Amino acid sequence: MHLRARTVRLAVAALVAGLALTGCSAPEPQNGGGEGEQTLRLALSAAPTDLSIGNGITGDPTIYLAVYDRIVHRHGDQLEPGIAESWEYNADRTQLTLNIREGLKFSSGNALDAAAVAANIEAVRTIPATTQLVSAVSGVEAPDPSTVVVTLSRPDASILPNLAEALGAVGDPEVLGEDSSKLAPIGSGPYILNTEKSKTGSLYVLDRNEDYWDVESFDFEHVEIQAIPDPAAVQNALLAGQIDYGNVGADVVSQFKDNPKFHVGDTTGGFPILALIDRTGSIVPALGDVRVRQAINHAINRDEIVEKLLFGQGTPTNQMFNPQYGAFDEGLLEKGEYDLDAAKKLMADAGYADGFELTMPSNFLTAYYEPTLTQSLGDLGITVTWEPVQFTDLYPKVFGGSYGAFFIYGAGYPFPAQDANASLTGIFNPFGYTTPELDALVAAANAADESEQDAAFKKVNAYLVDQAWFAPLNVGKSSFVTTAEVEFDPTVGYGFLSAFSVSN
Template sequence: MSSIRGARVAALSAVVVAAFALSACSGGATDDPPASAEQTLRLSAQAPPSSWAIGNAPGGDATMYLSVYDTLLRTTPDAEITEGLAEEWEYNDDLTELTLHLREGQEFTDGEPVDADAVVASLNVSREGPSTATNLTAVSDVTATDESTVVLTLSQPDAALLPNLADVAGAIGAPDVLTAESSTLEPVGSGPYILDSSSVAGSNYVLKKNPDNWDADSFPFETVQFQIIADPTAITNAMQAGQLDWIALNTPDQLAQFPEPKYTSGSNNANGLGVLWLADREGTIVPALKDVRVRQAINLAIDRESIAEKLQVGSLHPTEQVVNPNGGAWSDELNETYSYNLEEAKALMAEAGYADGFAVTMPSTFLSTPYEPTFSQQLGDIGIQVTWETVPFQDFLTKVFSQNYGMYFMFNAFRSADSVDVRGATTAIFNPFNSTSPEYEALIAEANSSESADAFAPVNEYFVKEAWFAPIFYTAGPWVASDKVTYTPAKTFYPSLKPWAPAN
């Protein structure tokens, strides 16, 4: 995860989030960027892009990726969907057909036109792509009706489709290299920036402004440089040495190292989420998790206030919900459903037939290790004996997808809409057992067919009361910028370089 997104998931180690759509964002935009834009913006990333190919975007922070590729739609800093390569769009009456009207005159950096055929080609690759397929499952067909019109046919309404078309699933690449091996390292897009040949893969990435992009004037920096720095302490040191223009901090007490006027600082909005994912709700390998009382007991046994206070003061905020507190589905009342109550938790365990608890194995990665002693102790208080199995991070995905663990701790990112957050919490890495229920399917179908701002509130309430997950905290950490740049946090996920502008 880049330190861009690190800001956005400030309290977390960002590498993980960048690996598979687990981290958080909050950027902002400048509507009127300064006219003088020769300055280079210098940022850090804790891990290099795993691939530049369409359909293979890195999870978590996609800022670099979406700087070289343009998307069909975009999200504003206030989480509104706005135009991208598509200037206009409309649904049919039953929300099963989306028509996109493309802006004309755009070209990829290889000189080929960004037309309807190119959009169809990219979307069809994304429908099969390992990092994007789950975001386009409702799309059953993509057709170009003329050079500037594309029609998406849906098998059912999907409220997450528009936000996803403003994210990596809506990225459009040059057709001639979509499936070429070269696209892994050499992207050919039409975005506001171009990956420069001076970049060193795995070490240093240089983006040069693309003057032919339709929105080029909104991006004031001619050059953006990303240094790959894995160690958070090294990132902080690089900022102090004047080698970077912006970083995320883990805790507010670090701000003392960056005094004004040499630096400016602030706090991001809610951007990331730490969750004990109770994935095996069918009881396939951990039978106890099939009982809602056991899942509720686990939620009651977690002392969220204590975890937030002791581990990262000011950056972690207790939560019992997997939706963004800035969204329409969030409920202050629901966030008090599982206030720490050990006696009630023990009673539920006994009622479910697990008075003596049970044993469970959970994966241990560098992201979970800071929390493992606390989880072991608090779950142990209700008889759940945890064995932590060390898993190299590069193997985590495979192990979880292979249904080796019934429950595990991992981070996720708040995205641009409730619909996307709900989709993310119930698919892929967070639902390896493909768990569902008739009640959930009915609620999600109703939410997807609604255009109400709080359409997903009933889904969120179902998650909480049925204890599908054990959310623990959301992150909203501090950031610091050099006196050469300004930074404006956005309301929610915003994978763009627009949050930064030259200070003068």
């Protein structure tokens, strides 16, 4: 589960957000473009700062995934053809062959062939935000225009499903690494960014790519996206008919449920996680003792958090794996049960009966949970200091060793290999900590046949819970609202415009 460095992606998903009603002009609540054309109006919580290849795994991916097509597609936990019409592994799963769809072109008119796909995979191997996600890739070749061969130094079951996400986006090789692609990306996706009508930082206009190979899956000829940092405004924007979709809190969703102008539905929300990343105790010595990390898990009353903070809209969990899929283990939940007496004994056994001091970064994501976490850890004598940090500075400070623990949102993936990879790399394991036992479990799971992967990754899950690498809190449930003219399918996946259709 996680926002792969993508970590943030889930948090942002939980905050998808509001259209400001002042300070900028909102689209008129009617169809745009030519006669009979449909316009979908959305709001994001933050404007994208870099749409170049490799930068779509952080922040909201909606525009990125609209402009770029991906090597593989997915619907829920099913992988489907994308730029690659088919694929196959060799016997030991160290070579992945991608069979590229013929006749594809970028919006620039340049051909999208195997060489272009290979160039993009090579590019993400060198980009800081993505390099760990493809660390198993040792080589990429395009022996002919319709074939890409990806060689792996070791089996990695997360590679293929990751190619169905932002990691698998393919841009025109002519502008790979060019500054121009940050705000004027060139892809082959279902939409083209209209740079003339868009206003960087506030309004993004997408026009449907009529040459896209699967254009019939996209009902809307145009998409207008406002980027506004005020989540609360989404409620008013929906009520005013200024946007067609938005996430709303459990405390306000009742305003929409009985209103015939809207559809209301639920989807999995963010996974709030207290990441206990200093597993060697080099920054906070106490965290190097597994008993302290286990004590922290027992000191958190997850049931009460769901009831009082989430108004019942969520499920307690102590696991980093998505509870909707096979690596999640109901039997492990007892290891995260609230038991303050057991937690205090563990602290005493570890030599920290009087607690210790812990500094963690504070930002807009942590504010809601700070009082609860301060109280829960305080019950163990742990004195928490919340240090204000701009979210843009969070990653550098975490990777730089400023904190032994921090709070963030993650996102559960439909494939356990992705959850495992996200838990063991990037922001969730910034110091690259591992053990021989864990390495063996991960290697066995990655090498397993698809039919055996759930059971194999369940062992990885058990190890992470036993060693208390993390203290996940819950799996949130997010309510979304659409106007009556728009339907949204949450099983498609967050950020994909194919999830939206014209209501019949």
